Amino acid sequence: MHTPADAPATIAADSPEGWRLERHAHGRLDLIDIDGRCHQDVDVLRAFPVTAPAGPVAVVAADGGELAWVESLASLPAALKSLLDRELAQREFLPVIERIEAVSDTEPTEWTVNTDRGPHRFVVAHADDVARHPDGSVFVTDTFGMRYRIPRVAGLDPHSRRLLEKLA
Amino acid sequence: MTPPAPEIPARAPNSPLVGIGPPWSQGFAFGPDETVLAACRFDLNAQLQFGDGWIVLTNKRVIADEPASAEGTVRAAGGPRSWWIDADTRLDVQLRSAVGRVDLSQGDQIVARWLFTPAKAAAIHALEDAFDARLRGPDGLTEPADLRSTRQQVADASEEEAEEQPAAAANRDLADDAAGTGGSASWRPLFRVIAFAKPHAGMAVLGAVLSLASTAAALVPPYLTMPLVDDVLIPRQNGKDVPFSIVWWYLGGLLAAALIAWLLSWFQTWTAAWVSERIAVGLRTRTYAHMQSLSLDFFQSKRTGDLMSRVGSDTDKINVFLSVNLIEFASNLMLLALTTMVLVWLNPTLALLTLVPIPFVVWLIYAVRERLRRGFARAAVAWSDMTSVLADTIPGIRVVKAFAQEAREIDRFAASNERVLEANDRVNVVWSFCGPVISLFSEIGLLVVWACGAWLVFAGGVTVGGLTAFLAYIARFYGRIESMIRMVPATQRAAASAQRIFEILDCQPTVAQAARPVRLDRVAGRIEISGVHFRYGAREVLHGIDLVIEPGEMIGLVGTSGSGKSTLANLVCRFYDPSSGSIRIDGVDLRDVDIADYHRNLGCVLQEPFLFFGTIADNIAYGQPTASREKIVAAARAAGAHDFILSQPLAYDSRVGERGSGLSGGERQRLSIARALLVDPRILVLDEATSSVDAETEAIIQAAIDRLVTGRTTIAIAHRLSTLRRANRIVVLDAGRIVEMGTHDDLLAADGMYARLYRSQMKAAEEAAAAG
Numbered sequence: 001m002h003t004p005a006d007a008p009a010t011i012a013a014d015s016p017e018g019w020r021l022e023r024h025a026h027g028r029l030d031l032i033d034i035d036g037r038c039h040q041d042v043d044v045l046r047a048f049p050v051t052a053p054a055g056p057v058a059v060v061a062a063d064g065g066e067l068a069w070v071e072s073l074a075s076l077p078a079a080l081k082s083l084l085d086r087e088l089a090q091r092e093f094l095p096v097i098e099r100i101e102a103v104s105d106t107e108p109t110e111w112t113v114n115t116d117r118g119p120h121r122f123v124v125a126h127a128d129d130v131a132r133h134p135d136g137s138v139f140v141t142d143t144f145g146m147r148y149r150i151p152r153v154a155g156l157d158p159h160s161r162r163l164l165e166k167l168a
Numbered sequence: 169m170t171p172p173a174p175e176i177p178a179r180a181p182n183s184p185l186v187g188i189g190p191p192w193s194q195g196f197a198f199g200p201d202e203t204v205l206a207a208c209r210f211d212l213n214a215q216l217q218f219g220d221g222w223i224v225l226t227n228k229r230v231i232a233d234e235p236a237s238a239e240g241t242v243r244a245a246g247g248p249r250s251w252w253i254d255a256d257t258r259l260d261v262q263l264r265s266a267v268g269r270v271d272l273s274q275g276d277q278i279v280a281r282w283l284f285t286p287a288k289a290a291a292i293h294a295l296e297d298a299f300d301a302r303l304r305g306p307d308g309l310t311e312p313a314d315l316r317s318t319r320q321q322v323a324d325a326s327e328e329e330a331e332e333q334p335a336a337a338a339n340r341d342l343a344d345d346a347a348g349t350g351g352s353a354s355w356r357p358l359f360r361v362i363a364f365a366k367p368h369a370g371m372a373v374l375g376a377v378l379s380l381a382s383t384a385a386a387l388v389p390p391y392l393t394m395p396l397v398d399d400v401l402i403p404r405q406n407g408k409d410v411p412f413s414i415v416w417w418y419l420g421g422l423l424a425a426a427l428i429a430w431l432l433s434w435f436q437t438w439t440a441a442w443v444s445e446r447i448a449v450g451l452r453t454r455t456y457a458h459m460q461s462l463s464l465d466f467f468q469s470k471r472t473g474d475l476m477s478r479v480g481s482d483t484d485k486i487n488v489f490l491s492v493n494l495i496e497f498a499s500n501l502m503l504l505a506l507t508t509m510v511l512v513w514l515n516p517t518l519a520l521l522t523l524v525p526i527p528f529v530v531w532l533i534y535a536v537r538e539r540l541r542r543g544f545a546r547a548a549v550a551w552s553d554m555t556s557v558l559a560d561t562i563p564g565i566r567v568v569k570a571f572a573q574e575a576r577e578i579d580r581f582a583a584s585n586e587r588v589l590e591a592n593d594r595v596n597v598v599w600s601f602c603g604p605v606i607s608l609f610s611e612i613g614l615l616v617v618w619a620c621g622a623w624l625v626f627a628g629g630v631t632v633g634g635l636t637a638f639l640a641y642i643a644r645f646y647g648r649i650e651s652m653i654r655m656v657p658a659t660q661r662a663a664a665s666a667q668r669i670f671e672i673l674d675c676q677p678t679v680a681q682a683a684r685p686v687r688l689d690r691v692a693g694r695i696e697i698s699g700v701h702f703r704y705g706a707r708e709v710l711h712g713i714d715l716v717i718e719p720g721e722m723i724g725l726v727g728t729s730g731s732g733k734s735t736l737a738n739l740v741c742r743f744y745d746p747s748s749g750s751i752r753i754d755g756v757d758l759r760d761v762d763i764a765d766y767h768r769n770l771g772c773v774l775q776e777p778f779l780f781f782g783t784i785a786d787n788i789a790y791g792q793p794t795a796s797r798e799k800i801v802a803a804a805r806a807a808g809a810h811d812f813i814l815s816q817p818l819a820y821d822s823r824v825g826e827r828g829s830g831l832s833g834g835e836r837q838r839l840s841i842a843r844a845l846l847v848d849p850r851i852l853v854l855d856e857a858t859s860s861v862d863a864e865t866e867a868i869i870q871a872a873i874d875r876l877v878t879g880r881t882t883i884a885i886a887h888r889l890s891t892l893r894r895a896n897r898i899v900v901l902d903a904g905r906i907v908e909m910g911t912h913d914d915l916l917a918a919d920g921m922y923a924r925l926y927r928s929q930m931k932a933a934e935e936a937a938a939a940g
Binding site: 049064066129141 | 783785798810812813817819820823
């Protein structure tokens with residue numbers, strides 16, 4: 001297989017259960033199960049991304065079938081944990097809203113925000129899509145299912161906070 | 169035709185059976201060893217005219233008295249007739265429309281036919297049951313225990329009859345009330361609302377005290393103007409040297425009084441709002457909690473929109489009434505009383521004149537009150553109808569669109585909205601009339617007082633200052649009366665709303681918790697169904713079901729639609745209670761068991777899985793909100809739902825819309841199976857769980873169901889017989905009776921109804937396979 005010289009080399013990590021995760025060039029992820037079968041281009045995702053981001057993680061095949069299940073990242077061997085953390089971070093595009101410039105008055109609301117990935121506009125269908133968490137963070141889901149995070153409402157400027165109060 | 173039985177001579181006076189017959193059959197001579205088994209009344213004669221007849225069943229005879237014909241002169245056969253019962257005697261009851269009939273036949277001859285309306289159906293069915301039970305009993309006689317219960321029934325029946333009249337009278341009272349002849353009835357629901365203020369009695373009393381204080385403060389200013397005019401302004405005008413500083417004193421007093429009145433009324437308004445808001449919250453929660461305690465039949469008889477409008481908009485109207493109007497009413501009343509005292513004290517003659525319009529006002533309130541309440545009740549009903557249109561069509565929007573009926577639905581909504589307008593218009597005419605009439609009264613009143621006052625000033629009976637103060641008080645007096653009149657509509661609106669709320673609160677659950685319920689922990693799951701009959705209204709859908717299900721056994725219920733399968737499942741779930749007979753769980757009658765305890769042992773997977781607005785995890789954990797994530801995931805895995813959940817954008821945290829929109833039927837069904845698995849029920853009811861999904865999904869769901877039923881007492885209803893392959897026994901129902909029972913192989917060998925059903929389904933499947 002051709003590997004560009006500047007691409008990172010394959011990183012592999014073994015799980016205590018005996019399956020193995022391999023990260024290849026261009027970010028392709030393979031899983032070798034305990035029977036030695038190789039599943040190419042697998043996906044990793046959190047089972048409770050909102051209510052328990054640190055909770056269970058699933059490795060699923062390209063066709064959606066579950067291949068492996070990790071109850072908690074914290075209990076994993078360091079190599080696998082760092083690989084999974086990296087993959088999850090890559091796959092979970094979760095911009096952080098730093099300032100809310102404007103929110104339209106009528107539902108569906110149109111948001112103009114500044115994120116850590118630059119300015120952005122999106123539409124939120126319903127007030128229920130602005131979910132507050134007890135730790136003070138807020139998750140906003142737009143009409144396309146894209147999510148945005150506000151880590152600390154108290155950390156926002158007064159203008160943004162006022163706009164957010166209107167909704168949640 | 170069998171001749172009527174010969175008249176039996178009058179009973180021996182010492183007969184032990186004296187008094188067993190219902191009161192209306194008394195005077196009829198029963199035989200010395202004749203026992204009354206059942207009795208009922210019927211209400212139509214052969215010409216379908218209403219009348220009053222009765223049938224009494226004894227161990228020997230059927231005795232009946234026909235209703236008189238419309239002419240009311242001659243009884244059909246000159247008094248009660250009777251027929252001896254022998255082996256050939258049959259009693260058949262049929263009720264297909266508004267007229268039911270009881271046929272008494274001997275051999276293949278019908279010897280008598282009686283007609284009845286559905287109102288009498290329950291009693292007639294009881295008679296039929298007693299007739300059938302009589303045939304089963306040894307020697308045509310029922311056992312003493314049964315006899316006792318039928319005797320009780322007879323007594324009940326006659327009691328019921330006795331109660332019927334007063335009940336009907338009570339209904340008439342209600343109707344009369346609504347029609348406006350009732351006395352103070354319209355206030356009654358409002359007094360009941362006040363009971364909800366009890367937890368906040370402290371604040372309510374504070375509000376009343378503040379109200380009194382602010383009223384008193386408001387009465388001070390006119391009293392200060394009197395000396396200002398008489399002792400300062402008029403002497404000054406007449407050339408007396410009065411220093412202006414005195415004026416300052418009076419002005420200061422006036423300002424202070426105004427400020428105090430303002431402050432007090434601010435606090436008082438706030439207190440009133442505080443209390444009424446809490447009363448409204450209490451009412452809403454109580455109403456909703458009470459609704460949750462009511463049985464399924466309540467919800468089937470009520471429209472969602474109507475209930476929503478009662479809980480939402482009617483409680484709000486009461487809230488407005490309490491916060492704005494009630495305190496205002498109280499303070500007006502106090503002000504009126506105080507003002508009257510001041511007026512009388514100032515000048516009794518003038519005061520008397522002021523009071524002249526009062527009787528007219530009272531008469532007006534009286535005349536208008538009932539009219540308003542009826543108007544507002546109508547308006548509230550119209551509003552409910554409008555909400556019902558919404559609650560009906562929004563969930564059904566797909567059907568509306570599929571059949572392009574948007575315009576029709578808009579018309580329907582517009583029409584109901586139009587009825588709201590009409591109802592409001594009618595009531596507006598009445599109350600808008602009141603205010604101006606009172607204004608007119610007060611203008612005339614002022615005129616009269618001015619006239620008399622001027623005359624008195626001329627005659628020296630009153631000072632100018634006195635007259636000024638008097639007029640100021642009178643202006644307040646009429647102002648209060650006016651505002652009280654304006655409150656009559658608000659009061660009546662709130663009364664109508666309160667009435668609608670108490671209609672819900674006064675409903676009793678038909679499936680009631682026993683007085684001393686038997687607490688259940690985890691049951692073994694043995695279900696004994698014995699002699700269960702069930703009626704929906706007048707129609708009997710189950711005619712005596714006997715079935716024992718052992719712990720862990722899976723029973724497949726099979727039958728055509730309308731055969732009573734779902735009804736039986738509903739009875740096992742205790743959504744309803746049997747009309748007669750009993751269902752026992754581990755030997756305890758379901759009616760004696762704590763309902764919540766029982767439902768904790770029960771899992772249901774229904775044909776139409778219902779998902780609530782919330783996340784997938786919330787929906788799976790619905791029966792056990794505290795369930796751990798591991799448990800939720802385990803349930804989802806067992807239900808074959810795990811993989812598709814992981815493919816949702818937020819996996820277990822994905823939100824499913826109302827009624828699970830965004831998921832396929834098979835996915836929703838698997839979530840509902842996971843929900844049932846999570847609570848780990850001992851008893852499982854599957855009501856056509858796979859009938860709404862395609863064959864491929866069915867295979868996945870079937871695998872999930874197979875895991876679900878293992879080790880649990882299961883009642884599975886299925887149209888597709890293939891889904892019952894794991895059933896230990898299959899029970900075939902037809903028209904409310906068990907017609908076959910046994911294993912799949914037994915039933916095929918028996919070549920009965922099940923075998924026919926099975927063969928036709930296999931054939932259909934083969935044809936489909938060949939076509940596909």
